[in-house]
């Protein structure tokens with residue numbers, strides 16, 4: 001058999017591995033905050049592909065950059081250079097230099113997990129033999145590869161895949177003494193998010209983040225900040241750690257960096273990056289021109305729009321409006337990464353389903369918290385429309401509970 005009959009493939013059988021559960025909806029078009037499903041129904045996307053399309057769906061500037069690049073050069077191997085990757089690396093380093101005061105170097109990856117893999121390998125080589133442990137927090141999320149899963153502080157996710165790689169240690173989130181107790185002379189690095197995203201939108205306090213920096217300095221461990229979800233203006237600053245006046249040694253990035261083009265990065269202070277030698281790490285697609293063309297467009301456009309200011313202003317409007325919605329007991333987070341805590345008896349999963357039906361995409365990050373991650377370009381009208389839909393969905397649950 002040399003010919004394949006794709007049209008008569010067994011369509012009743014799902015072609016995907018069953019790791020995501022049955023897909024809820026088929027989307028085939030988007031623009032800004034809006035999405036349309038294959039039946040033409042309109043949705044407001046307050047999830048943005050999980051903090052990925054921060055400049056909105058089908059952003060014309062990003063689309064043009066990718067389209068032009070596709071006609072110029074998609075990819076060359078890492079034996080050679082391409083100007084698009086160099087430009088993107090300089091841009092990312094400039095943003096991180098301004099945020100940390102340190103000059104650094106970049107390794108481009110294809111995802112957030114790979115950015116953390118690179119950071120973990122770098123920290124191990126920097127620490128040297130006997131000093132390889134990575135300390136992270138319970139409730140954290142760092143990726144799905146074996147090492148980043150081991151770093152992820154969610155033991156139930158480890159269970160089916162035991163044994164986990166060695167050298168990972170978890171401590172309670174927000175507990176300075178626990179951190180101090182765990183970071184000894186065998187520790188290469190602390191890996192930490194400024195706001196736990198998958199863990200339920202749990203922001204670190206300034207005091208906690210500063211203490212983590214101190215604990216690392218006391219023993220000579222690196223501080224790796226995972227900005228995969230919070231980076232690129234999501235929190236109202238370019239990077240989440242900027243809220244705390246703390247400069248990390250290593251920063252990992254992905255999600256919003258490509259606005260949907262799959263790309264991530266590991267940035268490290270120049271003296272830390274210097275421990276890597278040729279052959280220590282690599283990836284076929286590291287710095288591939290087509291993905292880097294998206295990064296360049298994203299950063300230029302975010303600078304032009306002053307994305308951190310957009311995020312801060314829209315986030316304040318959204319959080320303020322939500323705080324007076326009946327059934328909402330609290331709003332956590334900053335900028336446009338927000339967790340809505342629901343009153344007792346209300347169910348975030350039910351709200352997710354009802355809101356999807358009404359045409360609003362949110363995420364039930366845990367049974368009592370709805371997570372919102374709209375594009376940073378979301379309009380005031382779209383915010384008001386979404387808040388009204390959330391109000392109606394919660395009101396329906398409150399009424400059902402009362403009746």
Ligand SMILES: *Cc1c(COP(=O)(O)O)cnc(C)c1O
Pocket residue numbers: 110111112113114116141142143144193197198226227228229254255
């Ligand atoms: C999404 C996420 C990752 C993993 O990124 P992938 O691109 O899915 O591999 C890592 N860390 C954090 C904080 C994330 O939110």
